[in-house]
Amino acid sequence: MGTPDDVVPLTRVMALHALAYCERLFYLEEVEEIRLANERVYEGRRVHLQDISEGIETLTYEMESERWGIRGKVDAVRYRDGSLVAYEHKKGKSNRRAAWPSDRLQVIAYCALLEEATGKTILEGRIRYHADNVTVRVPFDDAARRELRAAVARAAELRQHLERPPVTSDARLCRHCALAPICLPEEDRLAVMTVNAVPDEVEPEDAKVRRLFPERDERRILHITEPGTRVERSAEELVVEIPGRVPVRFPGKDVGAVILHGAVQITTQAIHYCAANDVAIHWLTGGGNVVGSFRGGTPGVQRRHRQYAAMSDPDFCLGLARRLAMAKVENQIRYVLRATRPTATEAGREPELEQHLTQMRHALAQISRATEPDEIRGYEGSAGQAYFAAFASLIRTSPGERGSPAGFEFVGRNRRPPRDRVNALLSFFYALVYKDCLAALIAVGLEPSFGFLHTPRSAAHPLALDLMELFRVPLADMPVVASINRKQWDATEDFVVTPHKVWLSLEGKRKAIALYEERKQESWQHPVLRYSLSYQRTIELEARLLEKEWTGAPGLFARMRLR
Numbered sequence: 001m002g003t004p005d006d007v008v009p010l011t012r013v014m015a016l017h018a019l020a021y022c023e024r025l026f027y028l029e030e031v032e033e034i035r036l037a038n039e040r041v042y043e044g045r046r047v048h049l050q051d052i053s054e055g056i057e058t059l060t061y062e063m064e065s066e067r068w069g070i071r072g073k074v075d076a077v078r079y080r081d082g083s084l085v086a087y088e089h090k091k092g093k094s095n096r097r098a099a100w101p102s103d104r105l106q107v108i109a110y111c112a113l114l115e116e117a118t119g120k121t122i123l124e125g126r127i128r129y130h131a132d133n134v135t136v137r138v139p140f141d142d143a144a145r146r147e148l149r150a151a152v153a154r155a156a157e158l159r160q161h162l163e164r165p166p167v168t169s170d171a172r173l174c175r176h177c178a179l180a181p182i183c184l185p186e187e188d189r190l191a192v193m194t195v196n197a198v199p200d201e202v203e204p205e206d207a208k209v210r211r212l213f214p215e216r217d218e219r220r221i222l223h224i225t226e227p228g229t230r231v232e233r234s235a236e237e238l239v240v241e242i243p244g245r246v247p248v249r250f251p252g253k254d255v256g257a258v259i260l261h262g263a264v265q266i267t268t269q270a271i272h273y274c275a276a277n278d279v280a281i282h283w284l285t286g287g288g289n290v291v292g293s294f295r296g297g298t299p300g301v302q303r304r305h306r307q308y309a310a311m312s313d314p315d316f317c318l319g320l321a322r323r324l325a326m327a328k329v330e331n332q333i334r335y336v337l338r339a340t341r342p343t344a345t346e347a348g349r350e351p352e353l354e355q356h357l358t359q360m361r362h363a364l365a366q367i368s369r370a371t372e373p374d375e376i377r378g379y380e381g382s383a384g385q386a387y388f389a390a391f392a393s394l395i396r397t398s399p400g401e402r403g404s405p406a407g408f409e410f411v412g413r414n415r416r417p418p419r420d421r422v423n424a425l426l427s428f429f430y431a432l433v434y435k436d437c438l439a440a441l442i443a444v445g446l447e448p449s450f451g452f453l454h455t456p457r458s459a460a461h462p463l464a465l466d467l468m469e470l471f472r473v474p475l476a477d478m479p480v481v482a483s484i485n486r487k488q489w490d491a492t493e494d495f496v497v498t499p500h501k502v503w504l505s506l507e508g509k510r511k512a513i514a515l516y517e518e519r520k521q522e523s524w525q526h527p528v529l530r531y532s533l534s535y536q537r538t539i540e541l542e543a544r545l546l547e548k549e550w551t552g553a554p555g556l557f558a559r560m561r562l563r
């Protein structure tokens with residue numbers, strides 16, 4: 001991460017390797033400091049010296065050169081014909097017995113560093129490709145020096161920009177790029193191809209997106225609900241100590257997030273470990289409201305500048321708000337239609353339900369024509385009223401039968417505090433959705449305080465509230481209704497009921513969390529990108545697609561729809 005002294009940092013040789021591979025990769029890694037893949041991108045392709053060190057003289061110290069503006073560490077150095085030669089070892093194959101451009105630039109940079117560090121003339125560097133057993137010699141001559149100078153100058157030029165360079169035109173490079181899940185090059189190409197195109201003129205084959213975004217995050221989410229529990233770090237493990245029980249240990253690399261509900265402690269050492277290992281931490285109140293979230297990583301300076309510039313444009317925000325509100329209302333309509341599809345014995349939907357659907361469709365049409373943000377909010381609110389009026393019809397004792405299971409009658413949405421069991425469940429699930437949306441925005445490096453549909457009216461982050469509009473129906477409303485209809489709740493054991501407030505008991509919370517996490521792992525197919533991924537990954541995907549709205553590849557955010 002940058003320090004105040006790093007005003008004009010020396011460029012890492014590894015970053016030059018990235019520059020020759022793809023300028024956007026250089027920018028992501030070196031300027032935005034997204035180093036997620038460093039180890040995997042480079043170390044995985046490099047042969048570790050321990051494997052091959054016999055008979056090799058090695059220099060393993062860092063070298064740097066103010067004159068060249070670079071720093072790096074040479075793998076191995078040998079004397080050949082009386083001269084020092086810098087060696088770079090690669091696991092992969094050569095480029096038909098020649099060096100790949102990025103490897104060539106890397107070894108040239110090592111030659112330059114070595115020459116300056118030793119004061120001896122360096123004539124060449126060598127790259128050993130172990131997969132096809134080829135050694136390529138790279139002369140360190142005038143042409144090589146010019147190549148290095150041009151690359152360092154280009155790196156300096158790219159640092160001046162706030163915008164990411166475009167995705168590479170060579171899609172094959174992206175398939176081997178470990179930053180593809182962050183860069184989303186295929187989605188970028190699709191957006192650029194379709195943004196001004198007439199839909200019928202886009203060939204389905206051209207609109208096919210190869211999924212470089214992982215379908216699911218295999219890491220587990222630790223929800224700690226037991227009061228008095230303490231989370232500690234022990235070496236590479238996170239240890240959960242529940243009073244009076246044997247501590248439970250989790251390998252840190254298997255944990256994606258730690259969620260602390262209520263009176264639960266976490267040590268500073270565990271927080272440090274989570275920060276360094278991309279493990280998010282969320283603090284929730286006992287009632288499920290988000291108190292705060294934390295994730296380590298880079299501050300996202302460039303990303304935030306780009307976001308502020310975009311969010312300062314009222315027309316841009318209006319367009320996004322309109323699209324998001326339409327997505328929300330369309331999903332509500334689709335869900336009501338799906339959940340109330342008449343059975344063979346029913347003549348049709350109840351007239352009252354049809355009225356609510358008409359009101360929602362009307363609001364949807366108005367949103368599509370709205371020219372003011374308040375108009376959008378107004379019609380979205382009116383659609384919400386109709387949706388929650390229809391919501392009672394979704395809760396049924398059995399298919400085709402009217403009426404809710406005892407204790408789960410729903411007469412309308414109420415909150416702060418919820419006054420019935422259904423609202424208590426909805427509020428708890430929405431808090432979990434909000435927490436995940438906030439975490440995704442932080443992970444992507446966006447500033448959650450700047451939204452485009454929601455305005456700052458409480459401590460809740462407007463952009464997280466915006467993003468969660470896409471997920472209220474699939475991640476909260478649907479599992480809540482389905483679990484009530486399946487009679488998964490115990491009206492007595494799972495809730496604490498007082499005359500003015502209803503909330504979930506500890507047991508109720510555990511059930512809700514299990515249901516929610518299970519739902520997040522379900523896969524679905526994105527209707528535009530046409531690849532499958534879990535809902536959990538979809539939250540991050542939508543946050544990344546949102547960022548693309550102001551980084552040159554707009555049009556894909558908020559296109560997700562229920563089938």
Ligand code: SF4
Nearest residue numbers: 022025168174177183
């Ligand atoms: S995914 Fe492709 S465009 Fe993006 S940084 Fe990697 S190589 Fe470059």
